[in-house]
Amino acid sequence: MHADLSLTVDGRRHELTVDTRTTVLDALREHLDITSAKKGCDHGQCGACTVLLDGRRTLSCLSLAVAHDGSEVTTADGLGADGELHPLQEAFLAHDAYQCGYCTPGQICSAVGMLEEAAAGHPSVVTPDLSADLTAGVDLDRTEIAERMSGNLCRCGAYAHIVDAVDEVAHREVAR
């Protein structure tokens, strides 16, 4: 069974016809040849497929394309503007926050969404006082960053450098 739908990916609108079983991840990779979102476990356990779906970090492998007709998808490809890298992409380079690189696009999309969540006052399980007024945003120490990034696995074990990269951008953005 097939469905017609549209997805706006990294600013470009696409019309496509897919089998109802197609996930957003497979729509991107197999139908639109947009391969920056990676297929890792395909079960929602590794985070390699993370994209921003209508602005929020989401696992594209557990999202059916047919259920997201008309959505806006941002992959790691679409984060930079005018040929410039996104600050998190630059920070991942500067801190050597990867080895093989396979999980990196998902890590970076996840970090972008995560920083927005923290700025919007979303707590995490390690936020010291959950009853506090968080409207000014949550300050992210390394423990907060590690907890909030725990949905993105890195089998090369680059975690320490990933936290460094996210930490740098988090505090650059707070200082801004």
Add this chain to the structure above:
Amino acid sequence: MKPFAYERPDDAQGAVATVSADPGAAFLAGGTNLVDHLRLGLATPSTLVDVTGLTSTEITDAPDGGLSIGAGVRNADLAADERVRARYPVLAQALLAGASGQLRNMATTGGNLLQRTRCAYFQDLTTPCNKREPGSGCSALEGWARHHAVLGATHEPADVACVATHPSDMAVALAVLDAQVRVLGAEGERTIPLSALHRLPGGEPSRDTVLAHGELITAVDLPPSPIAARSTYDKVRDRASFAFALVSVAAAIEVVGDTITDARVALGGVAHKPWRATAAEEALVGAPATDDTFRAAARAELVDARPVESPRGGTAFKLPLVTAAVTAALRGLTGREEHA
């Protein structure tokens, strides 16, 4: 994956009518568990009925001073709500202790309640499992048992045995908060206490809840609960984050002087449903707020416990773990009070 039709009715009544009339139809919400089940071949619906946008995505103040949570509220938004954080911290903590940031952005309140066990044998189509294939047996009893039950499980007879646990953290917090679940069916609306929504396996382990096919959770109501302002969710797991509970404790306690005047305790990771620990609560009320009391209360709850004793692991380790986790949770709550 088996082919399926996809439908998006105009309203919740339409969704309920469609699924009620079609034994092969299933509701789709956040999809975090169901899409995985489609891929595993564990769920084989002929029609998916998407209820996204058909139930409320709002958290509203109830006239009685409680909160009403629309079934479509995402787990991340529920945990971030300042009323939930201030008035029901156990719920915010439980949500944040569960899954990952991405999954919490996707998962809904209704879907979280209806997620199914992560028992490895349930999810493996090649192994016997009475929950997946009634009458086939329980592989966990002789197999790799770790995330399995110690309370309320069915160990025999073999054709109905089931030692699976319910995986939700949120539901354990809702059990301790006496939440009410609003359900829409073909015959109309009904309200079910959260602690009566999920079942013990009994002789019918394939059924997780008391819901009939086609019934849709539309909202979860939290009654006002002054005791919940001092509540906690403590989760013990195999890694620090993004893992299911081995044991979890949702607790709230009120102490006047040195005496416990009220207590609420629920356990996760130990049973086929969120386990409201009423024996522990009875042992706590009227007793002094000491570690000895807390330990005795946990042990009172475990009097009828029966761990899985498998040649490849088992769940006997959960008995001292429950006692330690309950004691730590209550000590943390009462310790905080002393410094208030």
